[in-house]
């Protein structure tokens with residue numbers, strides 16, 4: 001989302017002023033992420049009402065144990081949608097509602113985060129690649145923000161082909177990251193669903209719902225990656241077009 005806003009702010013000083021193509025790309029991306037996150041929220045609200053016999057915290061502990069993982073802690077963290085796996089501290093962080101609730105939605109989220117812990121344990125190649133990209137992405141995002149601020153100051157640097165290529169290169173790093181994130185997220189959900197099914201924690205009807213919830217969660221990453229890729233291609237075309 002931050003990327004989209006950054007890019008949106010750039011429209012004003014893009015070469016040739018407002019470009020309809022660019023506005024369509026940004027508008028399309030924003031609309032897609034809005035619709036997907038709305039569907040995701042609706043599904044999660046609905047599936048939070050369907051009880052199962054374990055809380056998210058218990059699901060996480062059981063899934064880690066059954067995968068032979070003993071050095072990862074499951075902890076409860078404040079906030080909503082704050083669930084994540086921390087590979088440095090080796091903690092599965094679950095938001096308070098996921099940790100303490102016994103619903104299909106909570107189980108799906110908890111098992112998904114444990115899916116990342118299992119990836120880490122098994123040295124899953126895409127997770128390793130994603131982690132390796134983190135420092136580069138942090139640097140690129142910072143530089144992109146600076147470039148954008150300079151643009152706001154009316155320096156019209158985007159008229160310089162060299163700076164446009166720098167923008168393309170920085171944007172390529174963040175786009176690559178959003179693409180490498182996709183196999184990592186899909187694989188974590190796949191591991192979560194396999195475990196929920198084989199452990200018998202979710203009955204078949206509940207399993208279908210967990211599958212739907214995780215599908216829409218994955219779609220938010222797909223929309224972000226496609227939006228980023230469309231913008232990158234646009235900038236690339238612009239840079240190529242200006243190299244007379």
Ligand SMILES: [Zn+2]
Pocket residue numbers: 112113116184185188
């Ligand atoms: Zn994930």
